Amino acid sequence: xxxxxxxxxxxxxxxxxxxxxxTATVSRCLNLPDRVAKATLDRVTKTVQDMGYTPNFxxxxxxxxxxxxxxxxxxxxxxxxxxxxxxxxxxxxNRRGYTLLVSSTGYKTDVExxxxxxxxxxxxxxxLLIGYERxxxxxxxxxxxxxxxxxxxxxxxxxxxxxxxxxxxxxxxRLAKHVIGLGHQNIAVISGVTKWNDRAQxxxxxxxxxxxxxxxxxxxxxxxxxxxxxxxxxxxLDSLMTADVRPTVxxxxxxxxxxxxxxxxxxxxxxxxxxxxxxxxxxxxxAEIVTPxxxxxxxxxxxxxxxxxxxxxxxxxxxxxxxxVELQALVELRESLGPPxxxx
Amino acid sequence: xxxxxxxxxxxxxxxxxxxxxxTATVSRCLNLPDRVAKATLDRVTKTVQDMGYTPNFxxxxxxxxxxxxxxxxxxxxxxxxxxxxxxxxxxxxNRRGYTLLVSSTGYKTDVExxxxxxxxxxxxxxxLLIGYERxxxxxxxxxxxxxxxxxxxxxxxxxxxxxxxxxxxxxxxRLAKHVIGLGHQNIAVISGVTKWNDRAQxxxxxxxxxxxxxxxxxxxxxxxxxxxxxxxxxxxLDSLMTADVRPTVxxxxxxxxxxxxxxxxxxxxxxxxxxxxxxxxxxxxxAEIVTPxxxxxxxxxxxxxxxxxxxxxxxxxxxxxxxxVELQALVELRESLGPPxxxx
DNA sequence: CTGAAAGCGCTTACAG
DNA sequence: CTGAAAGCGCTTACAG
Numbered sequence: 001x002x003x004x005x006x007x008x009x010x011x012x013x014x015x016x017x018x019x020x021x022x023t024a025t026v027s028r029c030l031n032l033p034d035r036v037a038k039a040t041l042d043r044v045t046k047t048v049q050d051m052g053y054t055p056n057f058x059x060x061x062x063x064x065x066x067x068x069x070x071x072x073x074x075x076x077x078x079x080x081x082x083x084x085x086x087x088x089x090x091x092x093x094n095r096r097g098y099t100l101l102v103s104s105t106g107y108k109t110d111v112e113x114x115x116x117x118x119x120x121x122x123x124x125x126x127x128l129l130i131g132y133e134r135x136x137x138x139x140x141x142x143x144x145x146x147x148x149x150x151x152x153x154x155x156x157x158x159x160x161x162x163x164x165x166x167x168x169x170x171x172x173x174r175l176a177k178h179v180i181g182l183g184h185q186n187i188a189v190i191s192g193v194t195k196w197n198d199r200a201q202x203x204x205x206x207x208x209x210x211x212x213x214x215x216x217x218x219x220x221x222x223x224x225x226x227x228x229x230x231x232x233x234x235x236x237l238d239s240l241m242t243a244d245v246r247p248t249v250x251x252x253x254x255x256x257x258x259x260x261x262x263x264x265x266x267x268x269x270x271x272x273x274x275x276x277x278x279x280x281x282x283x284x285x286x287a288e289i290v291t292p293x294x295x296x297x298x299x300x301x302x303x304x305x306x307x308x309x310x311x312x313x314x315x316x317x318x319x320x321x322x323x324x325v326e327l328q329a330l331v332e333l334r335e336s337l338g339p340p341x342x343x344x
Numbered sequence: 345x346x347x348x349x350x351x352x353x354x355x356x357x358x359x360x361x362x363x364x365x366x367t368a369t370v371s372r373c374l375n376l377p378d379r380v381a382k383a384t385l386d387r388v389t390k391t392v393q394d395m396g397y398t399p400n401f402x403x404x405x406x407x408x409x410x411x412x413x414x415x416x417x418x419x420x421x422x423x424x425x426x427x428x429x430x431x432x433x434x435x436x437x438n439r440r441g442y443t444l445l446v447s448s449t450g451y452k453t454d455v456e457x458x459x460x461x462x463x464x465x466x467x468x469x470x471x472l473l474i475g476y477e478r479x480x481x482x483x484x485x486x487x488x489x490x491x492x493x494x495x496x497x498x499x500x501x502x503x504x505x506x507x508x509x510x511x512x513x514x515x516x517x518r519l520a521k522h523v524i525g526l527g528h529q530n531i532a533v534i535s536g537v538t539k540w541n542d543r544a545q546x547x548x549x550x551x552x553x554x555x556x557x558x559x560x561x562x563x564x565x566x567x568x569x570x571x572x573x574x575x576x577x578x579x580x581l582d583s584l585m586t587a588d589v590r591p592t593v594x595x596x597x598x599x600x601x602x603x604x605x606x607x608x609x610x611x612x613x614x615x616x617x618x619x620x621x622x623x624x625x626x627x628x629x630x631a632e633i634v635t636p637x638x639x640x641x642x643x644x645x646x647x648x649x650x651x652x653x654x655x656x657x658x659x660x661x662x663x664x665x666x667x668x669v670e671l672q673a674l675v676e677l678r679e680s681l682g683p684p685x686x687x688x
Numbered sequence: 689c690t691g692a693a694a695g696c697g698c699t700t701a702c703a704g
Numbered sequence: 705c706t707g708a709a710a711g712c713g714c715t716t717a718c719a720g
Binding site: 355356357367368371372375399400402403404405406407408409 | 696697698699700
């Protein structure tokens, strides 16, 4: 019974017969139209339209050894952190005739490894990965399979991998320098988990750099490392504020943690920034929605997504052999950061 | 040169030779393990492991006429509206051995049609779609192609399509009834665009139902229809507050619009809820982050996503012929809604 | 510019 | 429980 209905869907051969040409010619009309005589092309094109022909994906993938699919593996889809960049990535991919395959890992490296293998075995022509740091064996696997990879959301001159991103360390350094310049002596940090996460590590390092610049010992910087989420930010703030030396500013590894900290501070009756300043990183939409609006580092999400798509397609089509580009993630000053309160 | 490296990747036949069995047997070990003798199975399994064999996706798709891929087409990835549900959807799909293919339409129907066709031609075994309303021809296409569809984020007994969602109209009706019960006489509405969007339409209808229940004429209800986004909410609030009769409560079609309206109201110096109450719909994370926290309708995102994945896989594997399930989206009362201020 | 034909790597009746 | 073989629907040298 299924058979019946499947017979409806036309194959290349059906089109070829209807148009009175060989399957090779129909295939060419679809894939290399300029190697076909105009008249033939027109006739075949019309037949394709009339019959509503659409190539069988599996067959095409097997014969051509490509799928026109590009995979992206991101830590999470739940928050808007990657959403905006990914949206731009997808749009550009579609424009170039590619489809996006997304999966998320929940920030777990072992899950990421599985996903990489899964996407490759599903025929992804290339992969977008977030950050550099992962088990070398997985890079070897990708190399062996001949699958181009692009790293986004990070940028380092010391990495051989092609990447389109920004320097997390330098960007956070700039923000921290500004914070110190305002007169803050007691900085505390809420960092994302740094293990297997170079972005989190680099951002933390950027703060330490600034502390060192100011002639202080970064080892004494109070740092809480915590998992991703608004709730984690809330809890981290609690323990930071019960320390002997109360911080006058809390720098967070991302906006989501910062928003959690901000809300918890307010629940505790602290005024931000009068009693406590708070900063974030990412500049997601949320940063402008909370009161006071969050001082943060602006990540050029859409620009990064678009550029990543372009480069990855070029890599697949071998019109590029790998152009890394560093984008700038600049400090975005808003109301959640002020000078320390001298009365405290 | 490419050829070389491709030779590395083992095929079913390589495995068969190495294990001393036919390709049919290897295939069975992978797909129907209980039709293979234990000893054979063990040997083949080990060989597969040792060689790092992974089936070629295209070949499998063509031979089996299935791809173990399920497509989801959502209006937007940029906001967390669909993100949480989709995350749960993906997790459940992966658990069942399927991969998710996502694309987003930017709330445009013509783009949605293209995406549907693209996903089907890429071999999606089934599709998750948001809401019922779309051109009938596309449903005919899906039927003809024999691709199962599941509708989520909406539920109606009057629709033949299988769906897992909630009754947008009834849920909003409940919230509106509560609002009126608090004594509000001047309600205004900021609605999402209702054209080709049954969820937005139903939510608006739910408010009108309650107005009618209260013996008033829903035609007199001030309604602004606007596109999706925080900024749209801000702008809509402006025009609503300059009307002759100032509303005491603004009911919004979703949380994103509500947050925009809320922030704009505060910028104008209005106290929420003392001077103006505001309500949303969806209960995204944002709803609890803004001050005051948003009264809204809680959508069971994760539950819906998980259930949708289960049902869709069942549909593909023909263990179900279509079980719709209605989930409840209940009113979530928070601080952004209060009684009208008698002094205004 | 076009066609005949091989081949891509699987799955699945069919037969034993 | 297992194998030989056909077939899935394309693309791509190769030849003309």
